[in-house]
Amino acid sequence: MRTKNFLIILCCVIATSLVLIILGPTGQQNQSIKDIIDGTHQQFREFKEQLRVSDEKKLDIDPKFLALLGFTQTIYNGTKSNFSIVTYALKGQAASLILLAQNMALRLPNEPLLIYDLGLSEEDSRAVGGFCNSSKCSVIPYDLTVYPSYVSDEEMHAFRPLVIKDALTRAHTVLFIENSVRVRGGSREVYDLVRTVSASGSGVLGWVTRQAVSARTHPKMFEYFQVTKESFLFLPMEQLRVSDEKKLDIDPKFLALLGFTQTIYNGTKSNFSIVTYALKGQAASLILLAQNMALRLPNEPLLIYDLGLSEEDSRAVGGFCNSSKCSVIPYDLTVYPTYVSDEEMHAFRPL
Numbered sequence: 001m002r003t004k005n006f007l008i009i010l011c012c013v014i015a016t017s018l019v020l021i022i023l024g025p026t027g028q029q030n031q032s033i034k035d036i037i038d039g040t041h042q043q044f045r046e047f048k049e050q051l052r053v054s055d056e057k058k059l060d061i062d063p064k065f066l067a068l069l070g071f072t073q074t075i076y077n078g079t080k081s082n083f084s085i086v087t088y089a090l091k092g093q094a095a096s097l098i099l100l101a102q103n104m105a106l107r108l109p110n111e112p113l114l115i116y117d118l119g120l121s122e123e124d125s126r127a128v129g130g131f132c133n134s135s136k137c138s139v140i141p142y143d144l145t146v147y148p149s150y151v152s153d154e155e156m157h158a159f160r161p162l163v164i165k166d167a168l169t170r171a172h173t174v175l176f177i178e179n180s181v182r183v184r185g186g187s188r189e190v191y192d193l194v195r196t197v198s199a200s201g202s203g204v205l206g207w208v209t210r211q212a213v214s215a216r217t218h219p220k221m222f223e224y225f226q227v228t229k230e231s232f233l234f235l236p237m238e239q240l241r242v243s244d245e246k247k248l249d250i251d252p253k254f255l256a257l258l259g260f261t262q263t264i265y266n267g268t269k270s271n272f273s274i275v276t277y278a279l280k281g282q283a284a285s286l287i288l289l290a291q292n293m294a295l296r297l298p299n300e301p302l303l304i305y306d307l308g309l310s311e312e313d314s315r316a317v318g319g320f321c322n323s324s325k326c327s328v329i330p331y332d333l334t335v336y337p338t339y340v341s342d343e344e345m346h347a348f349r350p351l
Helices: 002-023 026-056 063-068 094-107 122-131 160-167 187-200 219-224 252-257 283-296 311-320
Strands: 083-089 113-117 137-141 173-176 274-278 302-306 326-330
Touching: 083 094, 083 160, 083 187, 094 113, 094 122, 094 137, 113 122, 113 160, 122 137, 160 173, 173 187, 274 283, 283 302, 283 311, 283 326, 302 311, 311 326
Parallel strands: 083 113, 083 173, 113 137, 274 302, 302 326
Antiparallel strands: none
16 A cells, blocks of 8 residues: 555656656756655655554553553462452443352352452442352452543453453452353363363463454554454454363253153053144144044044144144044243244254
């Protein structure tokens, strides 16, 4: 871009010179040409100086921010051995924060929870403070107004490393989580992560995010490192390095519901049944199927799974399917994740 601008300026200077040479008097022509050449050389030298300074990439930072960010002093205390869970709350996030604190009290009752108040209203602060009033839960007011305005941007989340930096002055190891996260494991799983971090040598353990580097990087950073934003559009921000083994974490409740904790197949049975299901609004189609079964396979049992029929439709189907060869079985899908009820995915069929 700078080279292009220089070429445009050079062309304009040359064109102007030609016009003056053609139209001006002979004496004035020589003086004008000399002035133009001197001016062109001066502009060329200034442009080269600008390019040199730009290529050096001098980073000018206010010492105040260096101190706030911990670059002028050691923030990490290697003599500490304590562990803390760290989160934060912005304006309007008090309810989610309280739910997280309840989750921590249930799953990790022995671990300290540090909550950074980044803009809660006075009323929300009192509510959180009233709930978080034990030795294992602390609310820490943190003023973001001392930083540039973009640090408070809720979409960029530039305040996250600031929160982590401050937390590391209070604890040896921290687990940073969003207040919308809920923990399913216990202390054993958490300390497995702590040991992994300690053994890795890097001191940092992160998870893959769906967002690309370009979504969480300030535009000026691409310019500073002389790279294009397009090069990072599909590059994940982090890589998970726990172990080469792929561990699948499944809630035991779902393992039991899906039959993985007990034998569901009884080899002693020899009976045969026809099975179908009905979602909301499918009562008419279901009754036609039952009529077809009664006509074509009158001796075979028909099991109908009610996955969401209305009360009126349930009565209609029950009134038609009232023999020993036809049974309606209510089946509750609300105990599973919401996508199981998706009519397009049909994830309920194997259930």
